[in-house]
Amino acid sequence: MKPKVAFFDFAGCEGDQLQIANLEEEILALLGQVEIVAFREVMKEHSDDYDIAFVEGSCTRLLDEDRLKQIRKNAKLVVAIGSCAAIGGINSLKNYKDLDDVRKTVYGDQGKLFDTYAARPIDAVIPVDAYVYGCPMTKDEFLQVVKSLLLGKRPEIPNYPVCVECKKNENICAFDRGQYCVGTVTRAGCNSCCVNEGTICWGCRGLVDNPNENSHKEVLIKYGQTVDDAIAKFRLYFGWQEAKR
Amino acid sequence: MKDMDLEVHYVTRVEGHGNIYVNVKKGVIERCEWAIPEAPRFFEAMVVGRQWNELHHITSRICGICSIGHTLASLKATEAAMGIQLGDQDLKLRKLALHAENMQSHILHLGFLVLPDLMGVGSVIPLASSHPEEVKTVLRLHKLANEMSNLICGRTTHPQRLIPGGFAKLPTIKELARLRAKLKESIPDLQAVAGLIKKLASKLPDFNRETEFIALTKKEEYALYDGDLASTDTGKAPIGEYLSHTNEYIIPISTAKRAKHVRDSYMVGALARFNLNYDKLSPMAKQAAALFGLKPVCHNPFMNNIAQLVETVHTVEDSIKLIDEIEAVGMQMQPDYYRPDIKVKAGRGIGAVEVPRGILFHDYMYNQRGVCTKANCIIPTNQNHANIELDMKALLPKILDKPEKEIELNLEMLVRAYDPCISCSTHYVNVHFV
Numbered sequence: 001m002k003p004k005v006a007f008f009d010f011a012g013c014e015g016d017q018l019q020i021a022n023l024e025e026e027i028l029a030l031l032g033q034v035e036i037v038a039f040r041e042v043m044k045e046h047s048d049d050y051d052i053a054f055v056e057g058s059c060t061r062l063l064d065e066d067r068l069k070q071i072r073k074n075a076k077l078v079v080a081i082g083s084c085a086a087i088g089g090i091n092s093l094k095n096y097k098d099l100d101d102v103r104k105t106v107y108g109d110q111g112k113l114f115d116t117y118a119a120r121p122i123d124a125v126i127p128v129d130a131y132v133y134g135c136p137m138t139k140d141e142f143l144q145v146v147k148s149l150l151l152g153k154r155p156e157i158p159n160y161p162v163c164v165e166c167k168k169n170e171n172i173c174a175f176d177r178g179q180y181c182v183g184t185v186t187r188a189g190c191n192s193c194c195v196n197e198g199t200i201c202w203g204c205r206g207l208v209d210n211p212n213e214n215s216h217k218e219v220l221i222k223y224g225q226t227v228d229d230a231i232a233k234f235r236l237y238f239g240w241q242e243a244k245r
Numbered sequence: 246m247k248d249m250d251l252e253v254h255y256v257t258r259v260e261g262h263g264n265i266y267v268n269v270k271k272g273v274i275e276r277c278e279w280a281i282p283e284a285p286r287f288f289e290a291m292v293v294g295r296q297w298n299e300l301h302h303i304t305s306r307i308c309g310i311c312s313i314g315h316t317l318a319s320l321k322a323t324e325a326a327m328g329i330q331l332g333d334q335d336l337k338l339r340k341l342a343l344h345a346e347n348m349q350s351h352i353l354h355l356g357f358l359v360l361p362d363l364m365g366v367g368s369v370i371p372l373a374s375s376h377p378e379e380v381k382t383v384l385r386l387h388k389l390a391n392e393m394s395n396l397i398c399g400r401t402t403h404p405q406r407l408i409p410g411g412f413a414k415l416p417t418i419k420e421l422a423r424l425r426a427k428l429k430e431s432i433p434d435l436q437a438v439a440g441l442i443k444k445l446a447s448k449l450p451d452f453n454r455e456t457e458f459i460a461l462t463k464k465e466e467y468a469l470y471d472g473d474l475a476s477t478d479t480g481k482a483p484i485g486e487y488l489s490h491t492n493e494y495i496i497p498i499s500t501a502k503r504a505k506h507v508r509d510s511y512m513v514g515a516l517a518r519f520n521l522n523y524d525k526l527s528p529m530a531k532q533a534a535a536l537f538g539l540k541p542v543c544h545n546p547f548m549n550n551i552a553q554l555v556e557t558v559h560t561v562e563d564s565i566k567l568i569d570e571i572e573a574v575g576m577q578m579q580p581d582y583y584r585p586d587i588k589v590k591a592g593r594g595i596g597a598v599e600v601p602r603g604i605l606f607h608d609y610m611y612n613q614r615g616v617c618t619k620a621n622c623i624i625p626t627n628q629n630h631a632n633i634e635l636d637m638k639a640l641l642p643k644i645l646d647k648p649e650k651e652i653e654l655n656l657e658m659l660v661r662a663y664d665p666c667i668s669c670s671t672h673y674v675n676v677h678f679v
Contacts, residue, residue, distance in 0.1 A: 021353055105289055114285050197400065197405035
């Protein structure tokens with residue numbers, strides 16, 4: 001029997017679920033291996049009987065915790081897909097602000113109607129079995145994680161910084177170009193896709209497990225950049241991870 | 246006399262979570278509401294304190310489906326604030342970026358989200374085995390749109406190459422020429438999709454409710470990347486006056502804001518653009534419209550699906566034309582890791598762009614260090630929420646004698662016709678018959 005899989009989303013942009021549609025012809029191959037029983041974005045049918053739950057988006061309010069816990073109860077495996085679910089992601093930018101001010105900024109004096117708390121990855125609420133990092137997650141890594149899970153193996157996710165891939169791709173270092181880049185401490189696995197396209201690493205895959213802070217400080221000193229520059233860029237995606245450390 | 250409590254929690258096959266609540270007692274409609282329970286994300290607060298060269302990266306994350314559109318609206322707002330002018334080639338490439346996203350989004354909506362309703366199934370999944378050729382045609386077009394995004398933007402979702410003042414990296418003219426060849430080859434696929442939908446078009450309810458349509462408009466072209474503000478009720482206005490059109494307000498049952506102009510609601514999106522700018526459509530797009538008897542001004546919201554199809558044809562034809570034009574003057578290349586020289590200054594900038602679901606506004610204030618001090622983003626789906634609910638209220642009495650399942654389907658199809666993007670508008674759709 002094919003394993004039953006389900007997709008869910010919380011606070012996020014649904015860009016990770018979009019990558020499923022972007023698999024194009026490979027969707028048909030995927031459908032040969034798994035049975036999709038719940039995927040609100042593309043199907044009307046819904047079943048709570050599933051083996052693997054893929055969850056996109058951060059948890060940003062108390063009332064969403066029950067839904068997450070129910071998903072955990074129903075599923076044998078829970079996989080966090082995309083930065084928001086895996087590390088808290090861009091949503092955690094608001095964690096640095098006074099949440100009453102945040103609500104007021106967007107909804108004015110009716111802000112109190114809209115419940116919110118510090119954005120967090122789903123493993124701050126429920127145990128998670130596997131992660132597909134990235135904003136958005138890459139299709140290849142998603143397929144690789146699915147294959148590993150179907151074979152009962154632990155997915156292999158790089159635990160070294162983006163710099164390793166970036167050097168291999170022979171990019172000119174962003175620091176040498178006078179820009180600030182967080183590739184030195186960000187988990188690789190994206191093949192340094194953003195630097196390859198002419199920009200910088202923004203840190204969307206989160207911190208590596210043991211970021212080499214001393215060497216990062218050396219880089220900052222060497223290129224005359226300030227700790228404030230670094231902290232500002234760290235906050236784009238690392239908000240929750242930074243708070244936890 | 247009928248009693249009915251209908252509650253569709255999380256309407257499916259839409260982007261995000263929305264609920265429909267219908268309550269009928271002895272044949273009298275007591276409640277008919279469209280509510281958004283999606284978790285709000287507070288982007289307008291999150292960008293305050295961030296640098297001018299980060300805003301497009303952050304606001305792209307408002308929505309995965311229209312990330313290119315958000316990036317472009319954001320860049321235009323920043324560029325307006327800093328007084329940055331773009332070259333002609335960059336403008337053409339940005340128009341191609343927008344075309345790529347509109348095509349991707351429209352095909353996804355028509356082929357994956359709407360087609361199942363027309364074919365009487367719950368999703369595209371069973372169609373993969375019952376109608377493999379049709380599904381493969383849709384997938385081919387979808388893939389082509391994504392190839393185009395990849396080529397112009399460096400990625401399909403959350404683009405990388407688009408930066409303030411231009412592009413960090415350019416496609417080569419050879420790559421553009423290859424894309425053009427593929428666009429030309431896709432025309433039979435487009436005709437096949439049009440033919441398929443034509444056969445099923447009688448399933449779209451014949452329902453009309455007069456409303457106001459708002460979109461960008463431009464003398465020279467079918468306005469998508471820029472133009473003036475246009476309304477079917479009040480005519481043209483400069484973009485700077487957008488707040489007097491959108492008038493956002495909050496209702497307690499929804500985390501998404503709503504908007505109204507001169508009536509209780511208005512509509513944005515493909516049908517609004519079609520209604521306001523029909524004359525500027527490409528020749529084949531006009532033929533596609535004629536196939537369905539679609540003429541401006543059309544007040545049937547279900548025809549938004551057909552307007553999307555018409556726009557997809559326009560996108561392909563206009564993209565071919567844009568590449569021809571770039572080729573004719575000769576592609577200008579730039580250094581690797583290009584960063585335009587920008588003088589940061591204080592000021593306000595507004596960026597308005599037509600994205601798949603309608604007109605999108607980003608409006609920022611910067612201080613002299615280029616730090617954002619205030620932001621306002623007005624999302625197409627928010628502008629449509631009130632119109633969706635008023636359509637539901639007008640449609641429900643006409644279909645009240647039908648079985649409950651059919652009523653539910655019709656209401657869901659109505660919501661889906663707007664292709665709502667609730668991640669954008671906060672982020673969700675559900676129907677509750679309570």
